[in-house]
Amino acid sequence: MLRKKWLWAVVGVLVIGGSIAAFVSRRQDTGTTVTAETIQRRDLEAIVSASGKIEPQKTVNISAQSIGRVTRIGVNEGDRVKAGQFLLQIDAVVAEAAVRRDEAAVAGARTTLEQSRVGLQSARASLELARQALKRQQELNQSGLTTRETLERAQAEVEVRESDLRAREEEIKNRETQLRQQQAGLQSSQHTLSQVRFTSPFDGIVTRRNIEEGENVVTGTMNNAGTVLMTVADMSVIEAEIEVDETDIPFVELGQIAKITIDAIPNQTFTGKVTEIGNSPIQSTTAATSTARTATNFKVTVTIQGEIPNVRPGFTCTAEITTATRSNAVSVPIQALTVRELLYGTDGKIIPEMRPPRPRFQFGPAAATPTPVSTELQPGQKREETEGVFVIRDSKATFVPVTLGIAGERYLEVLTGLKEGDRVITGPFESVRGLYEADLVNTGPTSGAATTTGGGN
Numbered sequence: 314m315l316r317k318k319w320l321w322a323v324v325g326v327l328v329i330g331g332s333i334a335a336f337v338s339r340r341q342d343t344g345t346t347v348t349a350e351t352i353q354r355r356d357l358e359a360i361v362s363a364s365g366k367i368e369p370q371k372t373v374n375i376s377a378q379s380i381g382r383v384t385r386i387g388v389n390e391g392d393r394v395k396a397g398q399f400l401l402q403i404d405a406v407v408a409e410a411a412v413r414r415d416e417a418a419v420a421g422a423r424t425t426l427e428q429s430r431v432g433l434q435s436a437r438a439s440l441e442l443a444r445q446a447l448k449r450q451q452e453l454n455q456s457g458l459t460t461r462e463t464l465e466r467a468q469a470e471v472e473v474r475e476s477d478l479r480a481r482e483e484e485i486k487n488r489e490t491q492l493r494q495q496q497a498g499l500q501s502s503q504h505t506l507s508q509v510r511f512t513s514p515f516d517g518i519v520t521r522r523n524i525e526e527g528e529n530v531v532t533g534t535m536n537n538a539g540t541v542l543m544t545v546a547d548m549s550v551i552e553a554e555i556e557v558d559e560t561d562i563p564f565v566e567l568g569q570i571a572k573i574t575i576d577a578i579p580n581q582t583f584t585g586k587v588t589e590i591g592n593s594p595i596q597s598t599t600a601a602t603s604t605a606r607t608a609t610n611f612k613v614t615v616t617i618q619g620e621i622p623n624v625r626p627g628f629t630c631t632a633e634i635t636t637a638t639r640s641n642a643v644s645v646p647i648q649a650l651t652v653r654e655l656l657y658g659t660d661g662k663i664i665p666e667m668r669p670p671r672p673r674f675q676f677g678p679a680a681a682t683p684t685p686v687s688t689e690l691q692p693g694q695k696r697e698e699t700e701g702v703f704v705i706r707d708s709k710a711t712f713v714p715v716t717l718g719i720a721g722e723r724y725l726e727v728l729t730g731l732k733e734g735d736r737v738i739t740g741p742f743e744s745v746r747g748l749y750e751a752d753l754v755n756t757g758p759t760s761g762a763a764t765t766t767g768g769g770n
Contacts, residue, residue: 344753352735355644359637359719365555367628369546377530378508390522394513403509415499422495426488433481440474517547556610564636571634589614637719644724649737659693668749703738710752
């Protein structure tokens with residue numbers, strides 16, 4: 314009787330142990346729970362996004378060209394002006410006096426030139442008379458009717474008159490040079506006088522006014538800028554000047570389409586084109602002695618199509634430049650992409666590496682610890698980090714290297730490695746990071762994007 318009880322006790326222990334072992338085995342065989350998505354074709358757009366400021370294409374800073382006091386202002390900041398419309402007036406007393414002085418100097422130089430020209434005519438007439446007298450003396454000398462002294466006196470008179478004529482001609486040249494100098498001075502004075510009255514160079518808006526009536530203005534020097542009286546901007550053509558990171562600049566080209574949003578004008582999107590790409594990086598305002606690493610950005614100008622009402626220079630904006638598009642492209646979710654260090658053989662093919670064996674539940678004494686797999690490379694083998702995704706095949710994870718094209722907002726273009734209909738593992742992140750080749754996996758709920766049939770990027 315006692316022997317039967319022991320027998321039943323042993324049978325019970327065996328049954329319970331077998332159940333536990335089967336349960337543990339089943340838990341281990343179910344694999345890692347992951348989310349997956351089916352590869353589809355989508356329309357993709359590669360976007361470069363950057364922020365910046367709204368600026369008019371044409372802006373003019375009106376600065377003082379002469380020292381004086383502002384006597385009259387005809388516009389206020391924010392006023393719309395037409396080309397040629399009066400803006401402001403600087404006291405013109407000094408400039409007008411300079412013009413009158415130079416006008417008198419020109420008149421005097423012109424009078425002196427006319428007197429010199431009269432003297433030139435007189436010198437020419439005197440030279441002609443002296444030559445005629447010399448000719449007569451030469452004829453008389455051939456007939457023996459005059460003295461040698463008289464002939465020599467006539468020759469000397471001709472030489473004197475010729476010298477006087479050359480002097481008169483040089484004087485004329487000097488007088489003409491003086492007249493041109495006085496005329497240049499008069500033009501300068503007249504230009505200065507024209508600069509005391511300012512008019513709008515084009516149709517636009519007065520975006521800044523830095524002066525009031527009665528204030529004095531000064532001209533600029535080599536080291537100091539002159540007084541900027543006001544700024545007029547042509548707001549009919551608006552540009553977005555954005556700062557693009559150096560890593561995105563190679564993808565930006567002239568003529569690419571961009572969508573611009575302005576913080577001050579919500580719920581509206583404007584369209585533009587890239588019209589200028591900076592060749593030099595934007596100079597940082599950080600002190601030159603700073604050792605901190607700063608981002609390198611380049612200025613890109615996007616010309617906005619059409620007019621924008623109530624826009625102001627300096628508004629903050631964001632531009633999304635479409636650098637590339639793909640239609641009906643095989644695409645993979647960004648979160649599915651991972652990097653693995655793969656082992657390549659001498660023929661360049663991948664040598665699969667499985668997960669190290671996991672310790673399993675067993676009865677009896679513990680088994681000997683398995684010998685670790687050698688990580689030493691054989692001749693001709695190499696390890697290399699490779700981008701790819703894990704594809705579910707026969708409920709197992711298979712790492713597939715991929716070649717990528719453009720990057721959309723949520724999907725990447727796949728050039729090689731995947732085909733439509735493949736199921737790729739998209740998460741969770743920790744699970745994807747810990748997967749090995751041929752690991753058992755079971756899928757949880759698929760992502761919402763997997764049920765779509767259309768585009769998306």
